[in-house]
Amino acid sequence: MFNWFKNKFSKKKENDENKIEEVIEESTKKVDEAEISEPIFQKKTESHEIKNEPTFEKKAETHEEVFKNETIKTVVPEKKEEPVVKEVVVEEKHVEPAQKIETHEEIKEEPKQEVVQEKYEEPKKELIHAAVKKELENTNDEEELKDTKESIFKRFMKGVNKTRKNFSYQINSVFTENDIDDDFYEELEEVMVMGDIGASTTMTIIDILKERIVDKGIHKTSEAKELLKEIILEVMNEHIEDNYLHLEPSPAILMLVGVNGVGKTTTCGKLAYQFKQEGKSVAIIAADTFRAAAIEQLEVWGERAGVKIISQKEGSDPAAVVFDGLDYSIKNNIDITIIDTAGRLHNKVNLMNELNKVKRIIDKKMPNATMEVILALDATTGQNALLQVKEFKEAAEITGVSLNKLDGTAKGGVIIPIQYEEKIPVKIVGVGESIYDLQPFEPELFVNAIFE
Numbered sequence: 035m036f037n038w039f040k041n042k043f044s045k046k047k048e049n050d051e052n053k054i055e056e057v058i059e060e061s062t063k064k065v066d067e068a069e070i071s072e073p074i075f076q077k078k079t080e081s082h083e084i085k086n087e088p089t090f091e092k093k094a095e096t097h098e099e100v101f102k103n104e105t106i107k108t109v110v111p112e113k114k115e116e117p118v119v120k121e122v123v124v125e126e127k128h129v130e131p132a133q134k135i136e137t138h139e140e141i142k143e144e145p146k147q148e149v150v151q152e153k154y155e156e157p158k159k160e161l162i163h164a165a166v167k168k169e170l171e172n173t174n175d176e177e178e179l180k181d182t183k184e185s186i187f188k189r190f191m192k193g194v195n196k197t198r199k200n201f202s203y204q205i206n207s208v209f210t211e212n213d214i215d216d217d218f219y220e221e222l223e224e225v226m227v228m229g230d231i232g233a234s235t236t237m238t239i240i241d242i243l244k245e246r247i248v249d250k251g252i253h254k255t256s257e258a259k260e261l262l263k264e265i266i267l268e269v270m271n272e273h274i275e276d277n278y279l280h281l282e283p284s285p286a287i288l289m290l291v292g293v294n295g296v297g298k299t300t301t302c303g304k305l306a307y308q309f310k311q312e313g314k315s316v317a318i319i320a321a322d323t324f325r326a327a328a329i330e331q332l333e334v335w336g337e338r339a340g341v342k343i344i345s346q347k348e349g350s351d352p353a354a355v356v357f358d359g360l361d362y363s364i365k366n367n368i369d370i371t372i373i374d375t376a377g378r379l380h381n382k383v384n385l386m387n388e389l390n391k392v393k394r395i396i397d398k399k400m401p402n403a404t405m406e407v408i409l410a411l412d413a414t415t416g417q418n419a420l421l422q423v424k425e426f427k428e429a430a431e432i433t434g435v436s437l438n439k440l441d442g443t444a445k446g447g448v449i450i451p452i453q454y455e456e457k458i459p460v461k462i463v464g465v466g467e468s469i470y471d472l473q474p475f476e477p478e479l480f481v482n483a484i485f486e
């Protein structure tokens with residue numbers, strides 16, 4: 035059985051609450067600057083009151099009520115072909131959500147599990163999270179332990195194969211029987227920067243390496259290889275508490291954010307499938323309402339994974355879809371609700387407004403839900419992925435990264451600065467297009483793999 039979760043989030047919740055306040059403050063400031071007449075987050079006291087109310091008791095509300103008394107101005111996206119979300123002025127009086135095309139009766143239908151089970155077998159043993167290593171270490175069955183460890187490693191290697199081949203080839207050309215000199219450090223620096231570790235993190239690592247080489251009295255470059263491996267792992271873990279998805283206790287919400295094409299929808303499908311295999315009840319909210327294709331794509335994944343997709347028609351307000359989706363999750367006692375969001379919001383204020391709107395719906399409907407906000411990134415974009423982390427961190431409280439398409443690139447080294455410079459844990463990696471091609475991320479395995 036998988037173990038993607040760890041029960042450590044009481045501390046995380048506290049931190050999150052501080053971060054939310056910061057995001058709200060920052061967002062209000064930005065919106066003010068954009069000359070919007072009323073601040074978005076004027077009703078702070080209300081949200082505190084709501085938090086004291088018991089979860090799941092608020093009924094007969096619409097998503098618009100969440101924003102009543104507020105003027106929300108959504109900046110119109112630059113691209114002409116995208117549907118325009120106009121200025122929304124929410125009236126005080128009760129208004130039904132405009133785009134409710136699914137009734138609750140329809141939503142209540144159980145997913146067609148029989149079909150799914152015929153098509154999909156139990157996940158293979160090698161999909162087991164490296165986190166079970168610890169549990170397995172308590173077993174006396176040596177053979178079982180060895181097999182499992184080997185298969186975890188093999189599976190992971192498939193995903194990092196290109197990064198590994200590239201990096202290990204280059205690195206091995208630096209670690210020879212030569213003496214350590216300035217050329218060695220220069221070559222090493224070049225290999226690391228080329229390997230997408232980034233200039234700043236590379237310098238930090240090399241500085242530590244220099245010190246340690248002196249401390250240990252090492253003279254041959256070959257002897258420094260193990261040291262480098264050790265330091266890379268230390269640097270990766272320096273600001274990271276752990277790399278697990280924290281989705282317990284239920285109910286939990288996992289929201290996927292990120293720009294277009296980075297694999298958000300695919301990751302939703304893969305995660306939904308894996309969570310179901312762990313015995314969790316799962317639903318997906320299709321909050322990317324800007325492309326009809328995105329909703330259809332998610333329906334296909336929903337069928338594969340055997341989970342309910344809550345959607346509305348193209349162009350609906352994402353906040354309204356999330357509102358109805360959370361209603362479904364509450365009524366059906368869903369353990370993990372996955373929210374797929376749109377990635378076309380390049381304007382920062384706009385992005386912040388949209389994400390905050392969704393966040394406030396969540397705070398209102400499920401104030402005590404365990405939250406993960408996962409930023410999906412395309413590993414093939416290398417350093418650009420790092421820039422996206424910086425951007426999205428300003429717009430939302432990102433709790434982790436899903437680094438997708440790792441199978442198709444040698445740029446996996448970018449994981450190191452994501453964790454060290456941006457202090458965001460890489461929690462999952464996408465290693466292919468099938469439902470099984472998602473791996474929990476384990477720094478130790480990664481470092482061992484790229485040095486193989």
Ligand SMILES: Nc1nc2c(ncn2[C@@H]2O[C@H](COP(=O)(O)OP(=O)(O)O)[C@@H](O)[C@H]2O)c(=O)[nH]1
Pocket residue numbers: 292293294295296297298299300301377410438439440441442463464465466467471
């Ligand atoms: N090779 C590979 N392709 C992926 C992976 N994740 C997503 N893709 C592909 O990337 C494309 C965009 O994915 P999609 O989920 O639609 O991205 P979104 O726009 O962020 O929702 C699709 O063709 C996916 O099949 C991955 O881990 N590996």
Ligand SMILES: [Mg+2]
Pocket residue numbers: 298299300322328374
């Ligand atoms: Mg999508």
